[in-house]
Amino acid sequence: MSLWERLRAWWNGSDPTSERREFALDSHLLNTLDALSRQTGISEEALANDLLATGLQALSRRDELWQCWQMLTPREQQVVALACLGLTNRQIASRMGISPDTVKTHLRAATAKFGVHTKAELNLLLSEWDFSAWV
Numbered sequence: 001m002s003l004w005e006r007l008r009a010w011w012n013g014s015d016p017t018s019e020r021r022e023f024a025l026d027s028h029l030l031n032t033l034d035a036l037s038r039q040t041g042i043s044e045e046a047l048a049n050d051l052l053a054t055g056l057q058a059l060s061r062r063d064e065l066w067q068c069w070q071m072l073t074p075r076e077q078q079v080v081a082l083a084c085l086g087l088t089n090r091q092i093a094s095r096m097g098i099s100p101d102t103v104k105t106h107l108r109a110a111t112a113k114f115g116v117h118t119k120a121e122l123n124l125l126l127s128e129w130d131f132s133a134w135v
Helices: 003-012 027-040 044-071 074-084 089-096 100-114 119-125
Strands: none
Touching: 027 044, 044 100, 074 089, 074 100, 074 119, 089 100, 100 119
């Protein structure tokens, strides 16, 4: 069982060996958690649970996006990277030596694999990724 699967099982309470567990936080995290707890009026335990759930969800989403990326062909990856850098279809076509229609075909395939419908949605989905190496 992978670490991610064990964490998910533990979080969902489905781990039969799980009991209430406690984790030690370094002083900086503890101070930050305490300050956030006072600011929000949420208990430290509830806040820590929310933050952990949010972090685990973000890790899961990042892993899903990476799996989608790996399903792309190298040409689709190149088109997506250039599109996310803000190049138009015509600019991408010129840079890659292909037709704008071929760029559209690669984008349609990529958006389908990522489960979105437009280049703008794809760009938003991957907005935190660094595509600067593709320039």
